[in-house]
Amino acid sequence: MRRAIFYCQRLLPERERILLESTYKDTLFLFPMPCSGRIQVTHLLKALEVHSDAVAVITCPLGQCRYQDGNLWVTKRVDRARTLLSSIGIEPERLMLLRNSALDFNALVKEVMESTKALTGLNWHNHTGEDR
Amino acid sequence: MTRLRDLLERDNFVVTAELGPPKGADPEVVKKKAELLKDYVDAINVTDNQTAVVRMSSLASCVILKELGIDPVLQMTVRDRNRIALQSDILGASSLGIENVLCISGDHQSLGNQPQAKGVFDLDSIQFINTLKTMRDEGRLLGGDPITKPPSLFLGAVENPFADPLEFRVLRLAKKIRAGAQFIQTQCIYDIERFKKFLSLCENEGLLQKVYLIGGVTPLKSFAMAQYMQNKVSGILIPDDIMSRMKAAPKSKQREEGINICVETILTLKEIKSVKGVHIMAIEWEDAVPEIVSRCSLKSDQKRV
Amino acid sequence: MIVAEQKPIKEIMENAFKFKRLLLLGCNSCVAECAAGGEKETNELASLLRMAALKQGIPIQIDEKTVERQCVRELLVPLEELILSHDAILSLGCGAGAQMVSEIYPEIPVIPGLNTEFMGETQEQGVWLENCVGCGDCMLFYFGGICPLVRCSKHLLNGPCGGSQGGRCEVAPEVPCAWQLIIDRLKAQNSLERLYEIYPPKDWSKKQGKGPRKIIREDQKV
Numbered sequence: 173m174r175r176a177i178f179y180c181q182r183l184l185p186e187r188e189r190i191l192l193e194s195t196y197k198d199t200l201f202l203f204p205m206p207c208s209g210r211i212q213v214t215h216l217l218k219a220l221e222v223h224s225d226a227v228a229v230i231t232c233p234l235g236q237c238r239y240q241d242g243n244l245w246v247t248k249r250v251d252r253a254r255t256l257l258s259s260i261g262i263e264p265e266r267l268m269l270l271r272n273s274a275l276d277f278n279a280l281v282k283e284v285m286e287s288t289k290a291l292t293g294l295n296w297h298n299h300t301g302e303d304r
Numbered sequence: 305m306t307r308l309r310d311l312l313e314r315d316n317f318v319v320t321a322e323l324g325p326p327k328g329a330d331p332e333v334v335k336k337k338a339e340l341l342k343d344y345v346d347a348i349n350v351t352d353n354q355t356a357v358v359r360m361s362s363l364a365s366c367v368i369l370k371e372l373g374i375d376p377v378l379q380m381t382v383r384d385r386n387r388i389a390l391q392s393d394i395l396g397a398s399s400l401g402i403e404n405v406l407c408i409s410g411d412h413q414s415l416g417n418q419p420q421a422k423g424v425f426d427l428d429s430i431q432f433i434n435t436l437k438t439m440r441d442e443g444r445l446l447g448g449d450p451i452t453k454p455p456s457l458f459l460g461a462v463e464n465p466f467a468d469p470l471e472f473r474v475l476r477l478a479k480k481i482r483a484g485a486q487f488i489q490t491q492c493i494y495d496i497e498r499f500k501k502f503l504s505l506c507e508n509e510g511l512l513q514k515v516y517l518i519g520g521v522t523p524l525k526s527f528a529m530a531q532y533m534q535n536k537v538s539g540i541l542i543p544d545d546i547m548s549r550m551k552a553a554p555k556s557k558q559r560e561e562g563i564n565i566c567v568e569t570i571l572t573l574k575e576i577k578s579v580k581g582v583h584i585m586a587i588e589w590e591d592a593v594p595e596i597v598s599r600c601s602l603k604s605d606q607k608r609v
Numbered sequence: 610m611i612v613a614e615q616k617p618i619k620e621i622m623e624n625a626f627k628f629k630r631l632l633l634l635g636c637n638s639c640v641a642e643c644a645a646g647g648e649k650e651t652n653e654l655a656s657l658l659r660m661a662a663l664k665q666g667i668p669i670q671i672d673e674k675t676v677e678r679q680c681v682r683e684l685l686v687p688l689e690e691l692i693l694s695h696d697a698i699l700s701l702g703c704g705a706g707a708q709m710v711s712e713i714y715p716e717i718p719v720i721p722g723l724n725t726e727f728m729g730e731t732q733e734q735g736v737w738l739e740n741c742v743g744c745g746d747c748m749l750f751y752f753g754g755i756c757p758l759v760r761c762s763k764h765l766l767n768g769p770c771g772g773s774q775g776g777r778c779e780v781a782p783e784v785p786c787a788w789q790l791i792i793d794r795l796k797a798q799n800s801l802e803r804l805y806e807i808y809p810p811k812d813w814s815k816k817q818g819k820g821p822r823k824i825i826r827e828d829q830k831v
Contacts, residue, residue: 212649213649213653214649214652214653214656217653217656217657217660218652218656220660221656221659221660221663256618256653256657257657259617259618259619259657260618260622260657260658260660260661260664261661261664262660262664294660294663294664295663295664296660296663296664383763387810409763409765409770409771409772410763411772411779412762412763412772412779412780414762414780415779415780423762423763425763425764425765426810426811426813427810428763428765428766428767428768429765429767429770430767430807431766431767431807431808431809431810434807435810446810462771463771464771467769467771467772467773467774468773468774468775468776468786468789469773469789469792472769472788472792472804475804475805476767476769478805479767479805479807482807483807491771538771538772538773538774538777538779539771539772539773539774539779
């Protein structure tokens with residue numbers, strides 16, 4: 173079971189990213205972006221297609237986007253990607269959007285891991301399914 | 305020379321009524337309704353697939369009326385026929401002695417029971433009137449081909465003084481008259497004040513000397529019908545005092561009140577010099593017409609058919 | 610521009626999955642502007658279809674490519690090797706583009722991925738409105754720049770009809786009455802008298818043509 177998290181790079185220093193990934197060894201992959209608004213529908217679909225069983229997007233809190241409304245646009249894109257996934261029979265719950273607020277980044281990551289526990293690995297990914 | 309035209313030219317206040325043909329092939333339905341109306345009206349309009357719902361054709365129904373000795377008014381929309389069919393049908397109508405023609409746009413096809421139909425609108429109603437005028441007066445079809453025997457026609461159009469924009473309605477009426485309209489039947493009148501306003505705007509342009517204006521009325525069957533017409537039918541304006549009267553009347557008395565209002569409206573129209581008649585559109589209530597006409601003392605004024 | 614929408618995915622998969630090597634061909638002109646078949650949408654759909662095939666266990670190779678404009682022969686000819694190495698094309702161009710592809714590569718079946726709808730304008734981001742039907746005899750000047758053939762539900766040239774109320778058309782409350790718009794526009798230009806004219810019947814033969822309409826410019830030919 174592999175999760176990918178796309179997030180605004182302001183939310184997590186690089187050394188912490190390395191630490192988190194090693195904590196969740198091979199089940200978590202973190203992708204920093206210049207802004208969560210740079211995430212396109214294609215990235216989300218591609219991630220599920222070639223690599224991950226679940227994808228999360230973590231944005232800066234509302235009103236605090238460095239590029240003004242990047243963290244608003246990404247909401248529409250996540251919605252669209254979820255609709256597209258549903259149309260081919262893939263659970264839209266594999267795709268999540270979270271906003272960084274009072275909770276710290278680690279807590280959000282934990283939430284992602286927990287809420288995706290019940291999902292099975294997508295049948296075309298070859299990785300062994302333990303350590304959910 | 306049709307009876308309708310003759311009476312108008314002799315300055316009579318005419319009475320016409322609307323007859324809705326059946327959704328079937330039974331001529332008896334048309335005959336029954338015609339019998340109800342014939343002693344009370346000077347001419348009978350037959351609707352043409354009104355509200356874009358398929359019914360027996362207006363032309364066929366007019367032939368039935370003609371056989372009963374009634375002067376029919378053939379309503380024809382431009383929604384269902386291209387210029388070839390329109391010109392052809394009118395030549396046919398005239399050959400059968402059906403000469404009063406009311407040229408209308410027609411309700412949009414999406415509103416009826418055939419919403420997937422292609423709306424034709426090859427000509428619009430003004431171009432249609434003009435085409436018929438040319439056929440009659442110059443003996444030519446659109447495009448210039450001569451006609452062997454021009455049709456004899458008395459041309460009518462509809463105007464809606466209650467549609468927007470008000471000032472433009474006057475301009476449109478002027479266009480219809482220039483195109484060839486000889487008589488006008490208006491959409492049903494409830495708001496007399498607005499109607500009078502419309503008339504005075506027309507007077508300013510000298511239009512009412514050039515055309516016979518016949519005011520339309522529709523008796524309300526119930527408060528529910530009043531609400532429906534106000535909210536769902538475009539181009540109908542019912543003032544508050546009439547809505548209140550219909551609402552206040554108990555259910556069993558609403559028809560009576562609707563007829564009362566209709567009678568009052570007609571009596572008011574009778575007093576207006578530039579109004580040359582009344583057109584009663586009693587939708588699926590043709591049997592109300594005799595009572596309305598009698599109470600307005602309009603029956604005795606006319607020579608009967 | 611030409612405005613189109615993607616077909617429902619089930620409909621696309623029904624024909625697309627009959628083949629073993631499928632090429633999605635997008636177009637970066639009109640259909641990119643209306644977010645139906647541009648490079649972005651082509652990549653998304655390719656990914657989606659691959660996942661759907663994987664999920665259903667259907668063995669199919671799906672590739673994607675986007676061209677500048679799919680309806681121009683010159684721009685498609687260089688793709689010969691790519692196209693001929695697939696056994697079907699899923700075109701995300703409009704009907705014009707899809708047919709052009711099929712004409713140049715007649716042995717390769719073309720599956721349309723879009724429903725082409727109308728010629729129109731981008732009113733605002735995400736909203737497209739039909740505004741031209743290609744009648745071949747433009748009369749916009751007389752109607753203040755608003756085409757009555759498109760905007761009026763009954764395409765009257767001497768409107769409005771009796772169904773105009775409060776600036777709305779009788780067909781639906783969200784449809785403005787074109788003639789109200791035309792009147793307002795001409796008023797703003799102090800040219801309302803243009804509507805005193807009785808505009809004669811339209812020559813529909815310019816729109817209908819005899820078979821598909823064709824324009825040949827000798828001065829433009831090679």
